[in-house]
Amino acid sequence: MRAGARIAVIGGGITGLAAAVRLRDRAPAGTEITVYERSGALGGKLSTGTLAGSMVELGAESFLLRDPSGADSAAVELARRAGLGDELVHPTVGRAALAIGGDLRPIPPGTLVGVPGDLAAVSAVARPDAAADRDSGGPLLAPDADVAVGALVRRRLGDEVADRLVDPMLGGVYAGRADELSLAATMPALARTARTEHTLVAAVRAAQAAAPRRPGAPVFATVAGGLGRLVAAAATASGATVRLGSTVRELHRTAAGWRLVLGPVPEPELAQADAVVLALPARPAARLLTGIDRSVAERVGRLDYASVALVTLALPAPALPALSGFLVPAEAGSLVKAATFVTTKWGHLARPDGVALVRASLGRHGEQERLHRSDAELAALAHRELGELTGAPLPAPIDRHVQRWGGALPQYPPGHLAEVSAVRAALRAAHPTLVVAGAGYDGVGIPACVRSGETGAEEVLKALEASA
Template structure:
């Protein structure tokens, strides 16, 4: 693939085959059907942290297993790729918190911050609840502040320890003492800036229609999203190359040169534009020679490693369990940080599994590596032991199990993240034909990742059309 002549087809290399890279590549093929789009991915298969594996005879998600539906990007994309009947909602979202040696209903919260009418008794002691409801006066927050400092100062440390920490830990695998309030909890940040009450319930518009469910999935698993995207890319004439490591980028007089392959057999692809959709450490390495400002800012983003442990067990052993699972506050010193009763949560999985039920547990947080140093067998044993203990059940009988390790998989939105990403965006904007996308930029959930890919693809298409127009003048 070479850079385009005035009447040639425009060419784009997308680096990274996670949902961001796949979405950006597909967007370009949809908006510019004549474009030559090549996606290069270092993994054995595309999808990034969206993946299915066969466990107990069935394909099961071992990465993301749900998508936020309160914003439209994921729902709309799935609607374009699959039949609407394949979009599913959880059978139950009734979660609990395993803390103080018991399971407590998860109160109604705003990302872990309770409302004035939330029931927190048992999860918090009487003194802790009194401290929460006393709600200290709102201070000035400046440009940013950590989640723990702000919410702990307003409502007490117990609210952070027992509610905010486990919820944020599940999403970001981070620590609230370091995570940015502005970046991770924008709704709370808006209240903080207005110096309002954190306990005030959300305002409900009586004219609004029926609210969409907060989460959706795909029949067969969210891992199908990557498979559907890849199939559509290839159907539209795009090229996907897995197990291909990109080692360098260079500007050329007509566009870009992308270096891949082993040092003994280097290969260069020439292109009019490039979209970099890899995690921050890799993006920093690729972009530093092109834009030192972007490289430095991306290099400041820390990454957390996690592992997802999936258990296949006899359905009869878990048939009486209630709810969709539980969260585990780190203050309680357990090994796992959450468990999902997947077959209870997803009707398609319950039907497909028949006499087999699926559970999953997660371990790993930024700065905490001990749990991840255990081998797979130890992690499975830990999950079996602690899930059984939490629900007060006898040890589970294993039909099958799987451990998926996501090393350096989750970018950390630490204090100053919004400003940091603004620096990246400003630096990238100064380089014609270069865009970035992924979980580091607009949010860590799939809808935000998809939104970042849409933006990168749209900007790339605009650039390519402008270049073509100038060439015709």
């Protein structure tokens, strides 16, 4: 790889920042790294604000501590690399519930994203069809097969397990529906064991055994002072030139590398790069890819997203249960699909005056029109539904914040991973110094986005080395 190479990272969310940090760590001295972000702030869906004098997350609130192998997650490693390893805090209350029939019922232990490994343990929430999960003499899935999570769970354990356990768990993470989401993309550990085990319960147990969890050990973490600190620290650690308010409108292949077209149409600005990490959501990425490879652009552009709204209420001394929050099955019909009792879950945010922060997540895939209300209407609706779901009216809020995330959460249909593999194979063959990275391809959640950005950085560095 020649000295003084120029690498453009398009997208200043956590994926792009993680890519920039990895490039700084692995590229030769003198490499120019520039991060282009169309908005006025870095971080994407990591955004920290204030409400009623308290810190509040306006997007993602935490990240997993461990990766599937049991090692530190990519988010933990990035926090440590950025100098925040000693600033991680964990939930003080980790017990969550499901809102079913007017009650908040604790989420049963021992499930894998809601899929039970012990049918008796979920009897208070759902009645599994144990007879359906019989050994038919072969693995649940063929070696290269994929299936919708809901289809597999309904076939093996019945509708109640799918509707009351699995669907709300996936809805809390993806704002999607179990009947539409890929097993391989959303539950890869279970997909692996389903290719060897003959029953779904056995596949769950095998997946859990492959990644044992220490009883009582924390699962999630955040950064003291908010995830905005992780964004700022990663940007600093990258040493990259950051261009805020810089929309890359076009991307073109040149004999020497890549030409970026920025700025207003009447007065475009041109920039040159030897390699590009495209760390954007699928649709804006597809627009930039159209002039490079139309087939790849069409495949990327087909990825659908769910829109959500987050309503955070500051409530004066409400009587809240001792839970971190709850999930709501779609059968309840509410717009609220999940809630977090923020100041209960995160002890370091508890206030001596008793004011509690409660955050509600509104909207599922395909329900965008239900979010077409004013902020005041959404806040009032969330306040009313939260009272109904917890079983008692809540006091009037002293403050509130509504954060809309349009097209926030990618939806992974069966076959998603094969599509992503085909996209990357096509780019690698024809344009090895251009990579795509982010939640649209590799999974939601901060660790998945960080790892995606880091992998993208490694790929372009390898390509530059090969072309030197």
